[in-house]
Amino acid sequence: MHLVYPAVLASLLFAVGLYGVLARRNAILVLMSVELMLNAVNLNLVAFDVWLRDALHAGQALTLFTIAIAAAEIGIGLAIVLMVYRNRGTSDVDRLRDTAEGHEPALPDDTTARPEVAA
Secondary structure, eight states, X not given: XXXXXXXXXXXXXXXXXXXXXXXXXXXXXXXXXXXXXXXXXXXXXXXXXHHHTOSSOHHHHHHHHHHHHHHHHHHHHHHXXXXXXXXXXXXXXXXXXXXXXXXXXXXXXXXXXXXXXXX
């Protein structure tokens, strides 16, 4: 088996995934693009494992670990996206910049003077 074919396919998959991460605004599509990039890495690992004729099959073992990490990443990522969508009403990545540290939400005008709580 020639190593060029899976390497070219993996590089194309990685490039499409990278474009998806950089160009998309929807958080779910960004997560799908990250998955596409991880699958390109998995394809390279298996292709080089077959090409090198490794007796331990280290590439295939690393691929299994990568698949497990990708599954955990998708589970946690989707949970975060769903919570953000419930709280904000959108999953647009550009509109979520105010959640970053250092950007405190402005208080409405009627709550500027807070009453003291008697203990």
